[in-house]
Amino acid sequence: MRRQWLLGVTCLLLLTLGYRVRAQDSLIRALTRQLAITKTDTGRVNRLIDLANASTDTNRVSALQYSNEALALARAINYKPGIAMAQFTLGRAYSNLNNYDRAVSYLNAAGDGFSQLQDSLGVARVQSRLAWVSIQRGDYATAFELGQQSLRVAEQRNDLLLIRQTHSHLGSLHILLGDYTLALEFLTTAMDEHERANDLRSVCRTLNALGELYRLKGDPEKAQNYYDKSIRLAESLQNPLLRAEAESNLAAVETEQGQPLAAIRTAHRSLRVLLAEGAYEVIAWAQTVMARAQLATNRADSAVYYGQKSWNLSRQIGYKEVIRDASQILAQSYARQNDYQRAYQYQQTFIAYNDTLLGAQTRQQLTILQQNAKAAEQQAAAILQAEEDQRQQQRLIGALIGLGLLGVVALVLWRSNRQQTRTNAQLRQQQAELKAAQNQLIQQEKLASLGELTAGIAHEIQNPLNFVNNFAEVSVELIDEIADEHHKPNPDPQLTDELLTDLRQNLQKISQHGGRASSIVRGMLQHSRASSGQREPTDLNALCEEYLRLAYHGLRAKDKTFNASFQVDPDPALGPVQVMPQDLGRVLLNLYTNAFYAVQSRQKTTPTAGYQPEVTAQVRLENDQAVIRIRDNGTGIPAALLSKIFQPFFTTKPTGEGTGLGLSLAYDIITKGHGGTLDVDSHEGQGTTFTLKLPT
Template identity: 40%
Template sequence: MRTVCILILCWLGPVQAMYAAQTNVQIDSIRQLLRTPHPDTTRVLLLAQLAYEYTQTNPLATIAYGRQALRLAQQVHFQRGECWALIRMGSGFREAGNYPAALQVGLQGLHAAEGLGDPELIGRALNALGYLYWEQGNSRPALNYFLQSKRMAEKISNQKLLTRVLGNIGNVYQQLNLLDSALYYLRRGYTLDLVNRDLVSEVGDAGMLGNVYARLGRSGLAQYYYRRSIKRAKKPHITFALCRSYLGRARLFEKEGGIWADSALQNGRQALAAGQLGHYPKGVLEASQFLATAWANRQDTAAAYRYLSLANATRDSLFSLSKMAQVQALEVSDRLSQQELAAEQEQAEAERRQLWLLAALAGALPALWLLWRNNRLKQHAYHQLNRRNAQIAAQRDRLREALAELKATQNQLMQREKMAFLGELTAGIAHELQNPLNFVKNFADVSTELVEEMSGKEHEVASSNSIGQEFLTGLKQNLQKISQHGQRASSIIRDMLEHSRSGPGRREPSDLNALTEEALLLAYQGFCVKNPEFKATLTREYDPGLGLVPVIRSDIVRVMLNLCANSLYAVLERQRKLEACAATTGYEPTITVSTRRTTEREVELKVLDNGIGMPESIRTKVFQPFFSTKPPGEGTGLGLSLCFDIVVQSHGGNLAVKSKENEFTEFTVRLPS
């Protein structure tokens, strides 16, 4: 059976070398072999190779065949086959954009290869992990894995692995903007690609050489390598190379402008089409981002918005907070596992030393001195192991304490932010309270005068019941109005106390139109108290059929207050900039607040302003804690972060932002109903 496995592996090597001309033939050949009887170990290797053949064209098929290979290898206890299956599955998950799954499977493959002590498998697993980190933009860990893989390939003289690794090292240096080092390794890798006839590595390295030469300002060489990469990658449709090379050409044409503008858009669309056809999310993301920017530069906002929406959706699927948290959790788990494994190895080594000492004790008396000495060494090793375990336990305890402190600090920050909101709204609430209290005072004064008048004309009242009845009616109406406006003042105070209350609230069916109107008026009045000369147009577009929605009233009011306050600040800043430039003609600060029911189970609230807007570099960070664009002392940087927590974590909804610098900003809150 081992002989058959070796023959299969020898057959697989030249198959990879003829990838460009015989991709479909290879797949058909492997499938034909799978239809004929073979030992299970041979079938595992065939399934793993079939998974590899689909990596650049259909990563979902790679994952499926990799799983088949893994299940069969586990059934027949074929450990080497398990390693190959895990490495192929990791590549499939990476190309499909599922980075947490790729990291988990890749680490399993590396540990399995290390358990076997197979240098080739270890090198392959290290290279795959390095590529995964490079795709995510984590250059330092990627470079570490690639250099380890390079040392392993050189140790066993594996030229096929070395040609892949050298180009990958060049990719990392290009990502780090160390262009001389990138050019050195990419040239070496490209030369080996041609020698070993590795088409996948060749077209990838050619595309990256084009990127490096483009950044060095050598557009002629860049175009040469882009064209070569596209020409060689087209027939077998090697997705990642087509995406990178088309996109590189598009960026080069866009930079040159003029007559090349249409070519830039054409190449951008070809890059996007290649990524979509090959199920390559990272390529789709980069191509759609380029097209969105290109159309925006051409003032075609509809096309720019369409591609920007595609880019945002793809980025969310690749780099969402939950996926990044999974990746970090897997990294921490792997480090802890490595520490525990090291501790177990130390303990096993100590136990082996103890057994050796017992065997020596069964010898002759001359070995007693050696036994005593080794026993002391054993005790010392045990003490060191105990100290190490104690240190690990202490570190874990400190981490738990730090986590508890972090959660407590977060709760305190949320409460402080609530109080900050309350302080900002105090002026608006005071203004709102002033009107009912004035009514109370005025009507109280009128009622007092009526009573005094009735007392002075008591004899007239007795002689004329109609006059007395008129006085009593007026007095009654005034007292009713006093009661009405007193209740209104009490309601405002109650809402203020509700905003300042700490801890999670209870969801209640609420009228979101009324809550939104309340937040808009309070934010506007408070803003006008601090800026008396400021005026803005407030536009309401409320859905009358919205219905009652179960929410935490105080939290939703706080979210809408924060969004409205930010919009008021944005339009005031734009007005000030225009006044400073003496260009205020035609500008009118406008805030539009709208509600609508999008589906039976979802409602939508929007706050739109025509203020200063935000560039993309700021828009991607607005929901991060402590990030603020306001001057020191005017903003805490926690408002939008806490709004995001309230909408997403407390209500299971979604909070998104769209903006264009010096034109508009729109926040959208979606809540389940």
């Protein structure tokens, strides 16, 4: 029924298109005539603001000009409502032009003006727009808080326009946070509200957002269906920018569905319009889509061309997500061209941005989770306090009225108890939602360890690759010398034998270091696979040594100045142990990373003459148990905090540097997944030892 209704609306649009376009032009002409005949200065300010609002979607430069004129005139006559409103329209105009710093400056000024005027609805409109700007800048926690504040005021004042705008913003926000269920709920509500208001531009944008939701969710058919609807609606509205935005997303889906040639044609159409409109963020995204499609058709040169354009533009405007994607495409494209040096450089950039974005998103989701939990606690406390106040009042009334009204008091208490039951049910539901969100963060923490591992692998794999390249170059020179000697009238057999011996040794070295690089790649692939949950015989001595080395190189990849000594003390008597190697590897990587962080912190914060950072791992077979002890001589953990060290979301690191989930997950993997134990012994200022015991 919903699809049939939307189809009917689209058909009606096609019939009334000419009228709607003429109506928009007529509105601007009518406002221009009114401005010309308006005598009062305050009236002229209001007409200029109306013109800025009417030009927002059709001519962004004109909207900026009208807003500046309105602000100058309002300041000249000290018309405070006009000043605040002109600052708001300026903030919106600059945000549409992707100039977010100036947008935030004007929006904050508008918010202050509305607050002084005690205009709560004006403040809510500012908060809604600031939420949208925060989404574009990647500050999801701020966007979530501002969006919730704006929505509460809009619902209290029953401002339908602000309600549907805020629902759209929150839907887009939850897409970025990966909460597709809640995103679909917000966007579906926003779609109904836009349709009832006959706001077809917002319907077009919401269709595009729904397509993006299903594309990220892994349902390309539904995504393409929504993109097609958005494109048709944009065509009927004669809005080339909306169509180009939808086509850039459609091209990404076409590439994912194995239609790169169609994606190239679609992306070309999109880029022609976007470049003319100056929509820089969408241009950077569309160029990345084009580069990926070119790479899918084995056109590495074209992929490099578009990937480099996207990389340069996204760095200029600070679009980190596109910098990450463009770096990955450039690394793959240069590898296809056998330019491994550039491929390696861009792969390092991809890893750095991917780690940064993943960590930032995890921290922002944690912030939103904490905000929800705090709000739920405050709401529950307020309800319980209100219930207690009501009960106190009821007792007083009962004492004054006496036994004659005992039945009435009993009835009131019964109703109070029923309300209390409902309150408890709401609190349990909120706790369940909180638990679900925590589980989602835990899964992301598991993925975050892959970034640490990849940085270490990339740093370590460079050594065997350097050896391979060097020996290969020397081998080519040896072959040239053999060829020269062979073509001489009287070749020297002894010299030829010596050259062949050197060549054989070089090829053996190439094979040796190539095998080392191959083993590193196999280890990376094994770690990146999801755990099967099956235990397999594993050499714990080798596993501990490999992850210790990778953790060290992972930290060195971020801080070239850091150096530390590290070693593994193996137990030759310990045979293979039945464990889940991927899960145990994550535990070791987390403990090693924490150990190197601790010694690095001690070296920076309390430098001591002769201090040498040191991390060691000892493997032993004791009482039919495999025992792994990981020691460091870092900062140590205060005794008062040791009892909390394995609690979820508890961390001793500064704000923003840890989620507090790593040790909690490690404890669960060892105790629940392997039936072992994980203990900690630490002395503040001296170091820490973690002891893992696994049944053999």
